[in-house]
Amino acid sequence: MATNRRDQLTEIVQAAKRAGFALGSASGPDRRMVLLAMADALERGDLRAAILQANAADRADAEVAHARGEIGLASLQRLTLDERKLAGLGDGLRRLAALPDPIGRVLIDRELDDDLILRKVTCPLGVVTAIFEARPDAVPQIVGLAVRSGNAAILKGGREAARTNAVILDALRRALIDQGFDGNAVSLVSEREDVDILCEMDRDIDLVIARGSSSFVAHVRARSKIPVLAHAEGVCHLVLHGPVDPAMATRIAVDGKCGYPAACNAIETLLWVGGSEAALDACVVALRASGVELRACAATRARHPDTVAATDSDFGHEFGALVLAVRRVDSLTEALAHIAAHGSRHTEAIVTDDASAAAEFMAGVDAACVFHNASTRFADGYRFGLGAEVGISTGKLHARGPVGADGLVTSRWLLRGAGHVAGDYGPSKRRFRHRDRG
Amino acid sequence: MATNRRDQLTEIVQAAKRAGFALGSASGPDRRMVLLAMADALERGDLRAAILQANAADRADAEVAHARGEIGLASLQRLTLDERKLAGLGDGLRRLAALPDPIGRVLIDRELDDDLILRKVTCPLGVVTAIFEARPDAVPQIVGLAVRSGNAAILKGGREAARTNAVILDALRRALIDQGFDGNAVSLVSEREDVDILCEMDRDIDLVIARGSSSFVAHVRARSKIPVLAHAEGVCHLVLHGPVDPAMATRIAVDGKCGYPAACNAIETLLWVGGSEAALDACVVALRASGVELRACAATRARHPDTVAATDSDFGHEFGALVLAVRRVDSLTEALAHIAAHGSRHTEAIVTDDASAAAEFMAGVDAACVFHNASTRFADGYRFGLGAEVGISTGKLHARGPVGADGLVTSRWLLRGAGHVAGDYGPSKRRFRHRDRG
Secondary structure, eight states: OHHHHHHHHHHHHHHHHHHHHHHHHSOHHHHHHHHHHHHHHHHSHHHHHHHHHHHHHHHHHHHHHHHTTSSOHHHHHHHOOOHHHHHHHHHHHHHHHHSOOOSSOEEEEEEEETTEEEEEEEEEOSEEEEEOOSOTTHHHHHHHHHHHTTOEEEEEOOGGGHHHHHHHHHHHHHHHHHTTOOGGGEEEEOOHHHHHHHTTOTTTOOEEEEOSOHHHHHHHHHHOSSOEEOOSOOOEEEEEOSSOOHHHHHHHHHHHHHSOTTSTTSEEEEEEETTOHHHHHHHHHHHHHTTOEEEEOHHHHHHOTTSEEOOGGGTTOOOOSSEEEEEEESSHHHHHHHHHHHOOSSEEEEEOSOHHHHHHHHHHOOSSEEEEEEOGGGOSTTTTTSSOOSEEEOSSSSOOEEEOGGGGEEEEEEEEEEEEOGGGBSTTSBOOOOEEOO | OHHHHHHHHHHHHHHHHHHHHHHHHSOHHHHHHHHHHHHHHHHSHHHHHHHHHHHHHHHHHHHHHHHTTSSOHHHHHHHOOOHHHHHHHHHHHHHHHHSOOOSSOEEEEEEEETTEEEEEEEEEOSEEEEEOOSOTTHHHHHHHHHHHTTOEEEEEOOGGGHHHHHHHHHHHHHHHHHTTOOGGGEEEEOOHHHHHHHTTOTTTOOEEEEOSOHHHHHHHHHHOSSOEEEOSOOOEEEEEOSSOOHHHHHHHHHHHHHSOTTSTTSEEEEEEETTOHHHHHHHHHHHHHTTOEEEEOHHHHHHOTTSEEOOGGGTTOOOOSSEEEEEEESSHHHHHHHHHHHOOSSEEEEEOSOHHHHHHHHHHOOSSEEEEEEOGGGOSTTTTTSSOOSEEEOSSSSOOEEEOGGGGEEEEEEEEEEEEOGGGBSTTSBOOOOEEOO
């Protein structure tokens, strides 16, 4: 049975590879037309009804599971589609269509010698596998980014959204076929065991995008022979420094914690450097008013006895809820050391009016995103202007931070000569010109 | 004892991290001065004498090992330094100093809204570990690329070159210190067991560059928690297509096979499409005259009975010696399928006068380097104009093909606002401007 499934998946992956090659070889305008056709499809009335019907069925089951305590409220909300979210999906695909083509870009155009021209050109990765939580709006986003970048995509969505995902994927696939492409370029698998099998196919799958709980991401990373793009956790800090405007600090702290507490770009710890007491006090009042439980160090509790005493394990912890650790630090240097020790290299922010402190923070934090006087919640592919994101990477290689279509391309070195051989070059022989062209 | 070594390595890595941060924070001109000081050091007479003396001692031991059959002639040659190779090392560092600074480059400069400015800026990876064969000229190349890109480097060279490596590294380190930097930014470890320990330090080491035999690279890949940049093998093909000039085909085939048979960019298989018989015949004569053993398919042997019969395992095999597999294919499509099945995604080349066949080949091969009418031996960082290379990557993520200083950088997203929060944006609220500047 397992072998059987392995054979089925091998067929799916091989078909995806062939179909992806055709998609990647198509012109940018042709791939753009596919995105527009997909947006049109999602906006057709009959399809919207079918999607909402499937979603209602998924949701009914999920509500039973929720009542049994098997899934949380946040998961239930992520699963749910409504007319407004649906409208956003078509918009998202149109935005992607409007972005510049990420493939075929000439990164280097270099004359090595007469008639010996080297070009480094972007191209699709090939086949990408995306594993994501029960969140059906991820389907058109990931498929859209894959089509934009000329890749085949194999999607494994959360089982709770299986019916919704299937209806959406079927519509996207039909749009692809209507535009003259092989529908196998996008496909959906639904069994958890499929993930382990796919993660072994390092000859044919080029990238695994893993989203979900940090334990799930760790499982995929440990298992996968294929490079994995993911963030294991989002432990983001907000630092208050100097006599900064309390109103600004408060807005940024409340947005960072309360806007969407389950998001990976929400803040988990507030660090305040001595001297920022006015901003701290305002933040404490506003956060408590928003229902946030504050777990504070002794120095903070001396000012705010109505907070909970923090334990060591509260620092560096991703609460994913209306809970925030708060700690006083003596200096910006100590704040940077705290972040280096406890941060997850996702997004870190400082609120300060001191330009040199801001510069030191921006230079000194080793994270995908480093912000000054702005909420950590901006760390997002759509907000960054990438059109959408397949996920956020906390790794330093390839793509870092929110990953859009540019993160799904690689490059090749193309050399065109006229019979040139390497043995003709060297000391007291021909010399390379290495001249970059226009 | 093992724990002890782990503690020592932890100290080395932590010191490298701090020193690397200072190096990465330095200006481009300051890092350039370090490279020039390193070049000066390697060109000083007393140091050259010391290097050659150490190399003579390494070589004496290696000759004993060679006589016992423990190491091959190619390894002995790689180990040996002479005045000419030494002069090349200083030149290489000066070339690197002349290249544009790879860090601090603004890749994206985008106005998200009034006073909300997003920049994607290149920055060093942090700490890179390079594990390489007994080849002392790799020491200044890797150190030079690390300094150019603001990274700390921990080197593990082949034990046979230990004395030579130590003298060279000491000189480079002193040049770094003379320029006001912390010498811990470059260090050398020499025990094989160190590799396994370093490969676990994924919190502090950002990249492992692995060079050496394919079994060694596979060992490092399997063991490492840190991303590994490497090529496991170099199985490069040369395709002859159509009635191409036999003299050109011969030059490219002989250069590809005989220039340096142990190189990863040497050809291992010659594929000839029906119609290229004249070129094939000329290649066979010239290759045999150069001492190449040809292992041929039945169709090839029908024309050239004086070749050896190939077995299936000869195709896709990296001989690394004066041996070449030869196979007739019916079409360019069949050649592409053969390469897809047997190639190692390193470098593939076609010799043809047919522009549309060349275009089909360039578009259809999934490899780091794809060449038309040029020798596969050009696939090299120096020849590509990268100044040097830390290695060649056959992976598709991050860096692909010859990896120079650009492959040792990552990027960060820096956002500067004036109190902006994400909750202010959305349908019927503020809209992002997403305007790229300059």
